[in-house]
Amino acid sequence: MHHQIQAQEMDLPYKEIPAYPSDYSSGNLVSRMIDGLGYRYYWATEGLTEKDLKYKPSEDGRTILETLEHIHVMSNNILLAPDAKPYEIPKNPPKYSYEELRALTLQNIKAATLKILGKSSQEMEGFKVVFKQGDRTSEFPYWNMINGMISDCIHHTGQIVLMRRASGNPQNPNVNVFLGKTRD
Numbered sequence: 001m002h003h004q005i006q007a008q009e010m011d012l013p014y015k016e017i018p019a020y021p022s023d024y025s026s027g028n029l030v031s032r033m034i035d036g037l038g039y040r041y042y043w044a045t046e047g048l049t050e051k052d053l054k055y056k057p058s059e060d061g062r063t064i065l066e067t068l069e070h071i072h073v074m075s076n077n078i079l080l081a082p083d084a085k086p087y088e089i090p091k092n093p094p095k096y097s098y099e100e101l102r103a104l105t106l107q108n109i110k111a112a113t114l115k116i117l118g119k120s121s122q123e124m125e126g127f128k129v130v131f132k133q134g135d136r137t138s139e140f141p142y143w144n145m146i147n148g149m150i151s152d153c154i155h156h157t158g159q160i161v162l163m164r165r166a167s168g169n170p171q172n173p174n175v176n177v178f179l180g181k182t183r184d
Contacts, residue, residue, distance in 0.1 A: 012042065012102070012103060012106050012107075013038060013042075013106050013107070013109070013110040014035070014038035014039045014041065014042035014106055014109070014110070015042060015182070016039070016180060016181050016182070017035050017036065017038070017039040017180025017181070018035055020032060021117065021118070025118065025119070025120060025121075026119065026120060026121040026124050027116045027117055027118050027119025027120065027123065027124060028117060028118060030116050030124070030146065030150075031113045031114075031116040031117040031118075033146070033150055034078065034109055034112055034113040034116065034150060035113055035180075036154070036177070036180075037109060037150060037153050037154050037157065038106060038109040038110060038113070039177065039180050040154065040157045040158075040161075040177060041071070041105065041106065041109065041153070041157045042106060043171055043172055043175040043182060044157045044158075044160040044161045044164070044171055045068065045098075045102050045157075045160060046171075046172065047169070047172075048064060048098060048164060048169065049167075049169055051167060051168070051169075052064050052163070052164050052167045052169050053065040053068075053098055055163050055164070055166065055167035056163070057162075057163060057166065064160055064163050064164065064167070065098065065101075067156050067159060067160055067163070068098065068101045068102065068105070068160070069096075069101060070156060071105055071153050071156050071157065072096070072101050072104060072105045072108075073087075073089070073093075074149040074152060074153050075104075075105045075108035075109055075112070075149075075153065076108060077129060077145070077149045078108065078109065078112045078145065078149050078150060078153070079108045079109075079111055079112040079115075080130070081112075081127050081128060081129050081130075081142060081145050082112065082115040082116055082119075082127050083115070084126060084127060084128035084130060084139075085130060086130035086131060086132035086137060087130065087131060087132070088131075088132040088133070089133065124142055127141075127142035127145070128140065128141065128142065129141070129142065129144050129145050129148070129149075
């Protein structure tokens with residue numbers, strides 16, 4: 001089983017940040033922000049233990065696992081917004097394992113960035129953040145995605161880095177978010 005997880009980890013996106021786009025168009029800039037999130041998330045969540053997943057900084061704080069679940073929900077929004085499709089919170093949300101949450105979140109992030117890469121500002125006008133609860137639907141411009149879910153996911157990924165350090169399992173010290181590469 002442990003060997004299978006390692007093999008699966010090889011297939012996950014964002015072990016490195018992808019090469020940067022050819023120009024600074026609107027879609028490329030946002031795509032790069034999301035790629036930065038993907039790289040940070042990959043390494044913040046790499047090699048977490050059962051002890052780490054249960055760690056929480058205070059009585060009323062989230063555990064690392066609950067933080068992973070929260071980021072996963074937001075990654076669904078990030079993925080659906082380029083198509084202006086609603087994210088509907090399931091009545092009975094599935095419970096995923098750490099490995100499943102990590103893989104699904106990284107795959108959502110990668111799929112979202114590919115939808116945004118190369119898009120013009122005019123094309124991005126059609127992107128919408130859409131929430132659906134029962135019969136109620138609310139819609140927001142993509143601006144809210146940038147200062148909302150994308151920034152929030154980066155924020156929470158930083159919390160995971162801090163919590164795992166406090167739990168006794170710090171992130172790989174060779175991670176270089178500036179270069180988007182990790183020394184072996």
